[in-house]
Amino acid sequence: MMEQLNRSKQFYLFIVFTCVSIFAMAQNEALFKKGNDFYNEGKYQKAIDAYLEVSENNEHSAALYYNLGNSYYKLNQIAPSIYYYEKALLLDPNDQDIQNNLQFAKNMTIDAIDVMPQTGIDKIFENFVGKLSYQTWAVLAIVAMVAFVVLFLLYYFSAYSSKKRIFFGLSILFVIISLASLGFAYQQQGLELNKQPAIIFAKETSVMSEPNMGSSEVFKLHEGTKVNVLEVLGEWKKIKLADGKIGWLPNNDLKEIKDF
Structure with a gap:
């Protein structure tokens, strides 16, 4: 008798979970379509709001992040556009459209970082x-x-x-x-x-030699620049550039790409 009750309970929970999952998927699809409609109408901020709501529902896809990148790019918001293109590229590294649009966005950044040659x-x-x-x-x-x-x-x-x-x-x-x-x-x-890539979101930020504002400035970075996070210490992050330069930044000046 007890075994039958347990089975009935498990079956009930399975049905509830399935229904909730189907409802969540349908809701995300509706929001995604709503975002696409806003984008096609040129209402880019409303499209962003719809796409972000999908993202907040733990939906992660290259298409979603690609559309977010496009929407921010249309509003000339370079840092978030590069951020979401990079997230899309993580999920679909071979997508040519993502690669092309990411390059267009990178062309609008200020910092010119030379990649350290491999030997x-x-x-x-x-x-x-x-x-x-x-x-x-x-x-x-x-x-x-x-x-x-x-x-x-x-x-x-x-x-x-x-x-x-x-x-x-x-x-x-x-x-x-x-x-x-x-x-x-x-x-x-x-x-x-x-590899813990991140994008600079501050318009301009000073990279310090140590994790405190009393240390000396090593160099400056601007929004949209991609860095790699090496270490976290309190409210500071140690970053490294593609050319090998290293320094410390406040947490709020950048956003890590791998957050899902």
Whole structure:
């Protein structure tokens, strides 16, 4: 009897959860369409309000952030436009429209940051290992390990010495591929975790040598510039530019992109 009651309760909770989820999805779709209508009518601030309401409902998509970026760009608000284009690019790195519009927005920024050139091992790593995400390398490691097991079994049960040599050689090759892919996945995951990109939102801000206003100014940054957050200390964040410059900024002067 008690078991039947528990099952009935679980079924009831499942139905309620499903209904709530469907209602939330329908509401988000309606808000998204409303935002699109406002955008097409040239009412960009109203479009932003509708899109932000969708975002506040824990809806995250490249299309949503792309539309937010477009809306802010139309209002000449450079920092938020770049911020949302960057968020969209995180979710869809290969979208050409996002890449193009992001570049248009970046062309309106003041700071010209030269990217530090890569040399030697770093360049080789980026050109080869960096082409795939750590998830892809992990999947490749698993596939290669499965291939190794199959080939090793074929080697073990094969009756012909010529085939045994082939299967043995291929099994060794795949176990090497699996271990290498696992190592690349680990390296890529470490790099991803160390990447905490952020966008400067202050019109102009002074980057300090230490996390306090009494320290010396290292350089200035302006809205829309992309930085990488290295460390957080109280109300300050240590940032690094693409050209290698490092300094401290107040929390309120920038917004981190990976906040979902």
